[in-house]
Amino acid sequence: MISLDRARGSNPLITVLLFIGRGTLGFVGNLGAMGVFFSIAFINIFRRRQLRQIVNQVFYIGARSSLIVLLVGLFTGMVLGLQLFYSLVKFGSAGALGSAISLSLVREMGPVLTAIMITARAGSGMAAEIGILRISEQVDALYTMRVDPVRYLISPRIAASIISFPLLTAFFDLIGIIGGYLTGVLLLGTNGGTYFYRVQSSLSMVDIRGGFIKALVFGAIVSCICCFQGYFCHMRTDGYGAKAVGLATVSAVVLSCVMVLITDYVVTSFLM
Amino acid sequence: MEIPLIEFRNVTKRFGDKTVLDKVNLDIYENQITTIIGKSGTGKSVLLKHIIGLLTPDEGAVIFQGRPVSKMKKNEWDACRSQIAYLFQNNALLDSMTVFDNVAFPLRQTTEFSNAEIEKRAAIRIEELELTEAADKFPSELSGGMQKRVALARALVTDPKIVLFDEPTTGQDPIRKNMILSMIVHYRRKFGFTAVMVSHDIPDVFFISDRIVILWEGAVGFQGTYEEAVRLKLPMIDEFLRSLEGFQDELTGLLSREAFRVHYAAMLGGSAEIPTASAALFSVEFDLLHETLGPQAAVEVLRALGEYTNRRFNPIGGFSARHSRDEILTIFPHTSIDKARQLVADFAQELKAEAIDRIQGIATAEIGAATCFDIYIRAGVEQVSPVDEIDKIIEKARTKQKIVATHRCGPGGNRQ
Known part of the structure; x- marks a missing residue:
């Protein structure tokens, strides 16, 4: 490695290869570490004394995110109602508005937007909170008290995310469909009966199940990434202390959002 | 000859290229206050963290009650750890919990006691450390000295045999330093634990220590009583003690x-x-x-x-x-x-x-x-x-x- 470093200055190709190689190694290493971290945390969900912690986290991640999910779901549905109405009218199929809104929400937009909203609200909080516990030695203090920090801090958050994401996605879908009704039916005059008939007839259990599967996967990924970034913020090389917590929070949100979109594509291609 | 409670045998620890502990050999005896002193960055806290397993040696062995920690099974090591409490330099109190919850936390998480029993035990420790009025407050609402007492109450609530103190008096004024040290002596006598302490506060810390360990460039330069250290008149120890002790006793204004x-x-x-x-x-x-x-x-x-x-x-x-x-x-x-x-x-x-x-x-x-x-x-x-x-x-x-x-x-x- 040292000889490569020396050669870097003289050969730009080696510089590029070094950059790609180190980046790839780092990425694969992190992915592996995250996999191990998730596995340990997941197993610990089923240990004793976890229920109270999980319920607390469901309240924090789930219940307290419902208002933001409601607002985003409502306006997403309303915008979809407006956009799709004018597009469908051009083809003379405004009656298909209910189908278009419900399918796009349940299959794609519901799980993805919900995951991104919870990442912004609760995921960033998870990374920052665990990061602060880490830099103030509270994580070490848990260890010295014979409390497994992963069991106490991480497992309840992962369990709560796996529970909350599908529920909030269902809530988002419902509110989105109501939002579409508000603009499509009440504002633009599509027939209300047709709207709900189309919603009901076009949605199958496969669509709903697919949406829930995505939400479950997003829940696991987002919570794992956010907790991992916070938990290991003291090992960052680009910042220490409070700065490391800030950087960990940013990484948690950015990585989670990107991974949600990448995973969405992968899961969708499997479900199709 | 008395068998040490904890032994370090040729313990080496490196962080990257830097060797922080270099073949450290050290004995810690039961029912004593052992104080580890040394310049900043000589690995005092690193040494302390090896005792509780927050860090593990790259080479050598930490021996607990005659058995190497590395050869213990997980449940055996857990049993050993249950006898040790650690007081962090910054107290590391769980800042989203009240004083009472902080003190009760180790009992709630690691014992099978009923809620009533846990509350009773936590209340006793809180009272013993004169924290009754602060029980419902959060750590950030307390003074530094009170936070230290909360950390001590939390450490003592599980009746440990060994308490590790990481620079318990750093950043405190002379009165508070002596208060904390006298608290350590007082509670050590009362609860009968073995204390291992990292401290810079010379001479105050010598007055309460049974043994001192001087870390010098990653290795143990001296271990024994203060009187032995003075009597030996080793140039390294003399120079070191003089550099730390200064001219005046901070508390009384008398000569050092x-x-x-x-x-x-x-x-x-x-x-x-x-x-x-x-x-x-x-x-x-x-x-x-x-x-x-x-x-x-x-x-x-x-x-x-x-x-x-x-x-x-x-x-x-x-x-x-x-x-x-x-x-x-x-x-x-x-x-x-x-x-x-x-x-x-x-x-x-x-x-x-x-x-x-x-x-x-x-x-x-x-x-x-x-x-x-x-x-x-x-x-x-x-x-x-x-x-x-x-x-x-x-x-x-x-x-x-x-x-x-x-x-x-x-x-x-x-x-x-």
Whole structure:
């Protein structure tokens, strides 16, 4: 490695290869570490004394995110109602508005937007909170008290995310469909009966199940990434202390959002 | 020969290219206070973290009660860890929990006690550490000293056999430093644990330590008692102790022990003929004061005694230093023993007239006017023989000590 470093200055190709190689190694290493971290945390969900912690986290991640999910779901549905109405009218199929809104929400937009909203609200909080516990030695203090920090801090958050994401996605879908009704039916005059008939007839259990599967996967990924970034913020090389917590929070949100979109594509291609 | 409770055998720890601990060999004995001292960055905290398993050695072994930790099964190591508590430098209290929840936390998480039992045990520790009024507060609402007491209560709630203190007094003022150290001694006696402490606070920390370990460039430069360290006169240790101790005792304003030694040597070696000199050893019963007045008032009393001694004897050429937690030795150069006795008698009058009132004021502020307490200030005067080492003078003066000033509690708490 040292000889490569020396050669870097003289050969730009080696510089590029070094950059790609180190980046790839780092990425694969992190992915592996995250996999191990998730596995340990997941197993610990089923240990004793976890229920109270999980319920607390469901309240924090789930219940307290419902208002933001409601607002985003409502306006997403309303915008979809407006956009799709004018597009469908051009083809003379405004009656298909209910189908278009419900399918796009349940299959794609519901799980993805919900995951991104919870990442912004609760995921960033998870990374920052665990990061602060880490830099103030509270994580070490848990260890010295014979409390497994992963069991106490991480497992309840992962369990709560796996529970909350599908529920909030269902809530988002419902509110989105109501939002579409508000603009499509009440504002633009599509027939209300047709709207709900189309919603009901076009949605199958496969669509709903697919949406829930995505939400479950997003829940696991987002919570794992956010907790991992916070938990290991003291090992960052680009910042220490409070700065490391800030950087960990940013990484948690950015990585989670990107991974949600990448995973969405992968899961969708499997479900199709 | 006593078997050490914890042993380090050739423990080496590296962080990247830097070797922090280099073949460290160390013994920690049961029911003692062992203090690890050393310059910043010599691996004191790293060493402490190896004891509880927060860090593991790259080479060598940490041996706990005769068994290498690396060869223990997980449940055996867990059983060992259950006997150890760790006090972090910044306390590491769980800041989103109240004081009560912090103290009850280890019991809730690691024991099978009922809720009622957990609450009872936590309440007892909280009361013992005088935190009852702060039980419902959050750590951020407490002073530094109180936070330290909460951390101590949390550490002691599981009845550990070993408590590790990572720089418990760093960043505190002299009074608070001595308060914390005296708290450690007090609770060590009360609960009977083995203490291992990392500290820079010389000389205060020497007064309470049974053994000291000096870390020097990643290795153990010395381990043994303070007296042994001084007696050995190793240049490295001498230089190191002098560099840390400074010229003055922070708490009392008296000379440091090192500075006192230098003054004493200069007095003996300064003239051709044998000088006439006397010594007086003053003391208060610090442990009794701690029991009755609490740590802060006890330290304040000690400080007041130091200040009075300095003020009274400095102008006439006397020099004084604290030689244990509650003993002050004053040397009167060119003074006969009769003259020294007279000086001490005059000083005792001053103490009665002024200092006792001041002490009573301090105590009243701490524990209230109605509480009854006694204070005895003792003094012993001895002729200094030039062949005497300082320790010998202290020993001889101690045998001649008698009470020279008192505050005694009369009926209804009145002074007698």
